[in-house]
Amino acid sequence: MASDSDADEDFVTYGTPLEPLEEDEPLKKPVPLHEQTVKDEKGRYQRFHGAFTGGFSAGYFNTVGSKEGWAPSTFMSSRQQKAEKQHARPEDFMDEEDFSEHGIAPREITTSQEFSSGRRDELREKARAVNAQTALIPGDTLLEELIAPARLSIGVELLRKMGWKDGQGVGPRVKRKACRRRSDGGAKVYSCVLPPTGSEDSEDEEEEFAPENVTFAPKDVTPVDFSPRLGVQGLGYRGLDPGLALLGRGQPEHIDLFRPQSETRGRLFGDTQGGARRGGVAGQAFGVGALEDDDEDVYHRDSMSRYDMVLGGEEPGDGLYGWTAPQQYIQKRVKSKDASYLGKILEGFTLAQKPAEEQMIFPPPSLPSDYRPVHRFRTSVDVLGLSGVSPALAEALRVSRGHMVTEEPQHGGRHQLDSGQRRALLGEDAPQGPSSVMELLRPEDRQRLLSLSKSTKTNTADSHEALQSAKLSAEALLPCPAACSGLQQQQQEALVAWRGIQTSSQTFKPFEKNPSKQARYELYLSRLKQGHTDALEQSLDPGMTEWERSREREEFVRASILYRPTSSSLSSRFTRATHLEDDDTVEVNRDVEGDVDDKQAAIKMKMFGKLTRETLEWHPDKLLCKRFNVPNPYPGSSVVGLPKVKRDKFSVFNFLTVAESRDPTAPPEPRKKSRWDVSDQKQEEKRRNGPPSELLSAARSQTSETKLGPTSGPVLPASPVSTSTNPQTPDNRTEAGKQQSSDQKKEGDEEEGEEEESRPPMDLFKAIFASSSDEKSSSSEGEGEDEEDKKDSKEEEEGTVNLQPVNLFNVTATSTITSSTTTSSRQTAEVLSPTSTQDPEEFGPKLPPPAAALIRGGATSLFSPRDEQKPSKSSKDKKHKNKKQHKHKKKKKQKKHKGKQQKSRKEVPDSSSEDSDAEDGQVSTEELLKRLKSVRSHQRW
């Protein structure tokens, strides 16, 4: 090496040198493509057959070894000659060229990675070198290097040719002085020349021998690999902690089970501080390498003192019970000692540096001695004027108010001021709206309220006036008689409610499901706001059928009234909530079954029908319709049951009844009449001149029909079909009245319509039915009705007498005869258990006691026929009288019913069997006559 350094030019040759060109040699012609042939190692020509068809080796002469070449051998095996297992290795299908150096699978003996020294891991080599020096045999690596195979990488070879020697650093040579100067600096670079060992042991001696004119090769530096470790480590693995290693921090107090005393590694990193070297680097994993020397740590002696014996006792403060956490974590935990009681601190959070400010809690203010914990409402409405308030309450209110005023009038405390005073104090303007609730009502209603209150105040004195006012109010509520005019009235109401209202965005959308309908509804609303009187007609779709339109008309009007905006006067007094509160609304059935009182009155008069009938919209469940095989009547709606409406809990509209026709679909047609609703009939009679006898005749004809046709049901007089008027009951308003009844509805005749009104309000009923003394003074019409009622009630009594049990067929005796055969079995009937008693709490109709007969004393005695016939006889006697009274009315129909009675006469022998022969004989002409008469008396009813 030293000699090389002396030479000025130092050439390195590598590769095979070209042959020197001869001057006179002619230029070689390039070989044409077709002459470039491939020959195998034995000099045979090779033809290329295609990459996938054998390559160079296809054909007979280039076979895989057999004549057949690629042909598969058939598998043959017999009992004598078993086919041996064929291990087809890939090599079997390869040519021998493939095993050559450049083949697919070169078959060649090479030094394995273990023994090849050239490409060895540098770090590892170094470590081994270092180990070797501390090892028992110091010349270990030296020997290894001696025996090392001559295989070197090209880089090394090049370097060697450039004069590099093993153990030297790469780079320009440096002077020794510079190094010395910087010896106290951070980065020390040492090198030596004379004993070119490169080992650190001789560093100190080297410095003394350093001549001045000699340059040294730079020291070989092992690069530190700083790439982070990404792989998966084992449990408890702790990588090299650079902070710990470089800064040389103190060991953690806690026991470190697997801390290797990695002296050698410390030396590896050029750590010169001998004392701190031991603890400098602490990387750890399970186990210690066999080459590492510290036996004590490998075969660790454990002592119980190192472990915590008490659960939850004196912990080192980190709160980690027996958990070998990564060290960083433990460090962190120590820092946050104060928060240990909080448990684990969430990631991304730190403990507050400053403690939170303590909240001051102030004691409640001491109450003044004269404080009374009672809230009083300042009623601006006159307490006495309200009829609904009981006198006792009113008195109490008055007293309390007066008391308050007299006690502390000068105080004028916050609670004693009313809103007006407070407003004055605050300097606010008076609200725009009316000052009293009364002003919000319509004038008619106000009048009605006033009259009501007046009437209650002077209860007995001017009942007449009250009655009139009630009637007036009733008329005001329902000015139009028929359903259609009721609709018009509602339209008017809606018009009044909506006119001039500007807010549109926040109105309720009742037909949200059906956009087009909602659009129509909004159009209607907008027209209403503009004050169009015919808003409804304009906004409806002309393309729809009349029925649909009428239905929609109703819905719109109803919706517009229901969801009418709070009138401007009201809205001025309230501010809209900033957010919707669902709690303030309650679900209310949109249609509510009406009041009972008026119906009760109707039932007393036996006026079943419109008065007692209510028809509500009801939505069956979708599935229920499916199960009943019925199309869903409301295909679009999701409502189930009675449709509900959300209303304000304390809304005024909950208590206002919308005057709506309950049964709007029912056309104003003449009602069906039956013999039983007598009084109603009488009313009708006046109007349309339908005598009961005529109705009855119709009924009779119907009954005869039913007898003829066995399948026909209980058909009852459908409508007074026959137009022939009865001469016996002449009436002033005969034909004209009848026609009126059908026509008047459209005309809206007030007087007549009132009677036909679908459901008059309660007041009307009270006005009519309250007492007869009131009645006479009220109106002549009511008077007439009342008299009629009295008559009716009389006649009714008679009628009920007539309806006493009549045994037409006289079968009681026969039944006892037949039943006597079974009495024996009945007598032996087991005694029923008396323990099964009725429930103490019963709602509605009870169940009969299980053994009533036992209590009465046995069921042995059977029914005696004599008992039964007595009442029937007495009833028959009564019928005689009745018959005489009404005989003159019956002459006409006698013929008609004779035929029928004869039929029934025939029936009697038919129905009674041979057992009742004796009875049959008794049913003779007198008996039949009696029955006939009784039937006739019934016919009146």
Add this chain to the structure above:
Amino acid sequence: MAFPQPRPQAPQLPQYLLRTIDCQQGAVRAVRFNADGNYLLSCGSDKSIKLWSTSRGTLLKTYSGHGYEVLDADGSYDNSQICSCSSDKTVILWDVATGQVTRKLRGHAGKVNCVQFNEEATVILSGSIDGTVRCWDTRSRGYKPIQILDEARDGVSSLKVAQHELLTGSVDGRVRRYDLRMGQLHTDFISSPITCVCFSHDGQCTLSSSLDSTVRLLDKSTGEMLGEYTGHTMKGYKLDCCLSSRDTHVLSCSEDGHVYCWDLVEGSLSLKLPVGKAVVQSLSFHPTETCLLTAMEGRIQMWGAEPEETQEDAAAT
């Protein structure tokens, strides 16, 4: 006229006692014919239901599984299922052949007064003292009712189904008719508590008996009263009423031990059938024939239009 007018048949009344069955199951709370009238069901206060043959009067099967007395039962159109309701607040769907409980439907808050299948036995409707009618699906596996009709303001005492209509009678004195096809609820007010409601067979009228000892026939479509039948006693007990198979007569139980039978059109009492001393609890009219079942105390009595000739023979067998 090729065919002669059929001879008008006399209205036959079930006036002859054909058979008495001692049910041996406590008080018989309800007795019901099945769909075709060949079988009858008796609901006992000893928590059992018994299935009887109508023609022979023999016991065919006993269904036990209720927790308290059985109040009503109904058979499906195909005789494969029975539904029953009880004071134990449950409705039970039975398999007729095996006698096993197919489904036990809980949900009512009080005792269940009445129960009915719809026509195809796909829905069970039950009315309870808690004021609700619950529609149970027999097809689904769920145990929740399809719909709860809670319009009644008091207990529902009676309930009938006809095609697409449901008729309920309630103690609040109202007869409600739910029309599924029209999606409407018609309420007829009859101030007195209703004990029983019926449809007429032609579907035009409804019959309702109430505790003011009156049976009323109302026109279904308008609610007008077509007939009023009085004379019997029905003041405190929940007793049945019904129409005869051909709608010619109205029948009602009475507390005086009789069954009253009125002519529907005339309203006159045509038969007063003495059943016994005690209260006649329940009655059921044969769907096609003139045959009436009455229940009094622990016995069922069967009444026919003609006395049975072979009564001795039947008794022997």
